[in-house]
Amino acid sequence: MPELPEVEATRRALAARLAGVPLAGMEVRERRLRWDVPVEVLSGAVPESTLVRVERRAKYLLLRLSTGTILVHLGMSGSLRVVDERQVPGPHEHVDWIFSSGARLRLRDPRRFGAVLWAGEHPEQHRLLRHLGPEPLEPSFSGAYLHGRLRGRRAAIKSLLMDARIVVGVGNIYAAEALHQAGVHPGRAGGRVGRHRAERLVDAVRTVLARAIESGGTTFRDYRGVGGERGAYADALAVYGRQGAPCLRCRGTLRLARIGARSTVYCPRCQR
DNA sequence: ACTGGATCCTGACTGC
DNA sequence: TGCAGTCAGGATCCAG
Numbered sequence: 001m002p003e004l005p006e007v008e009a010t011r012r013a014l015a016a017r018l019a020g021v022p023l024a025g026m027e028v029r030e031r032r033l034r035w036d037v038p039v040e041v042l043s044g045a046v047p048e049s050t051l052v053r054v055e056r057r058a059k060y061l062l063l064r065l066s067t068g069t070i071l072v073h074l075g076m077s078g079s080l081r082v083v084d085e086r087q088v089p090g091p092h093e094h095v096d097w098i099f100s101s102g103a104r105l106r107l108r109d110p111r112r113f114g115a116v117l118w119a120g121e122h123p124e125q126h127r128l129l130r131h132l133g134p135e136p137l138e139p140s141f142s143g144a145y146l147h148g149r150l151r152g153r154r155a156a157i158k159s160l161l162m163d164a165r166i167v168v169g170v171g172n173i174y175a176a177e178a179l180h181q182a183g184v185h186p187g188r189a190g191g192r193v194g195r196h197r198a199e200r201l202v203d204a205v206r207t208v209l210a211r212a213i214e215s216g217g218t219t220f221r222d223y224r225g226v227g228g229e230r231g232a233y234a235d236a237l238a239v240y241g242r243q244g245a246p247c248l249r250c251r252g253t254l255r256l257a258r259i260g261a262r263s264t265v266y267c268p269r270c271q272r
Numbered sequence: 273a274c275t276g277g278a279t280c281c282t283g284a285c286t287g288c
Numbered sequence: 289t290g291c292a293g294t295c296a297g298g299a300t301c302c303a304g
Contacts (some may be wrong), residue, residue, distance in 0.1 A: 077283085161278085
């Protein structure tokens with residue numbers, strides 16, 4: 001379940017291994033992902049292009065080719081690996097990018113919630129990127145900004161933190177972690193989060209995400225890095241998956257609730 | 273405008 | 289052991 005740290009870890013690994021390498025082609029074995037993979041336009045744009053650099057916006061990877069930009073979203077079960085050209089694709093390994101070096105970048109996505117799309121020369125104007133909120137690690141995501149966006153909202157703060165129009169990249173795992181670190185109850189109405197709590201939340205979101213990136217992301221179930229390795233942040237989770245266990249801060253018992261149709265673990269004693 | 277719920281999909285897990 | 293049912297979750301879509 002890749003959230004921002006997993007996507008960023010993937011981006012860094014891809015950039016280190018494949019930036020500047022020419023592409024020879026693409027192989028699409030299953031085009032039915034979240035949206036159909038646009039095989040025709042990609043087969044025109046990919047051969048004889050070069051992967052210039054790899055960027056990230058929210059949870060989208062931007063493969064910047066010399067001929068335009070491919071958007072890759074990992075959905076919930078997607079992962080990318082760099083493999084040897086002789087490695088036979090397994091089930092659910094739907095797309096390969098074939099590099100002139102012989103290496104292949106291989107997309108595996110059992111649940112097919114991911115996406116591979118063409119975004120042309122101005123990806124920031126693509127419909128999926130156009131309405132996104134600020135990046136959580138950039139200065140524009142501030143306590144004042146968050147406080148302003150929460151004003152008057154009655155939905156649970158957890159749901160609002162996971163709303164990509166308010167801030168991108170925060171999914172179910174890191175929302176729960178950040179709320180716990182900030183001492184904010186996940187069910188609190190957005191409009192009842194004051195300036196002080198908003199500041200704490202911004203700090204907590206930043207800290208949690210930055211640490212998770214350093215750890216190579218969180219492998220709770222199936223996420224894997226580009227070389228197949230697990231993310232180490234799972235060991236640092238304070239609440240996610242720990243319902244019934246003692247809160248690491250106050251020793252109260254962590255409780256499981258459903259907020260916005262998502263399971264949510266929190267400490268009823270130190271989150272208010 | 274805002275809110276919560278349904279939806280897409282498959283694998284892992286639980287309970288009988 | 290086998291099978292049916294439930295859950296997981298990002299982002300979009302829809303109804304109220």
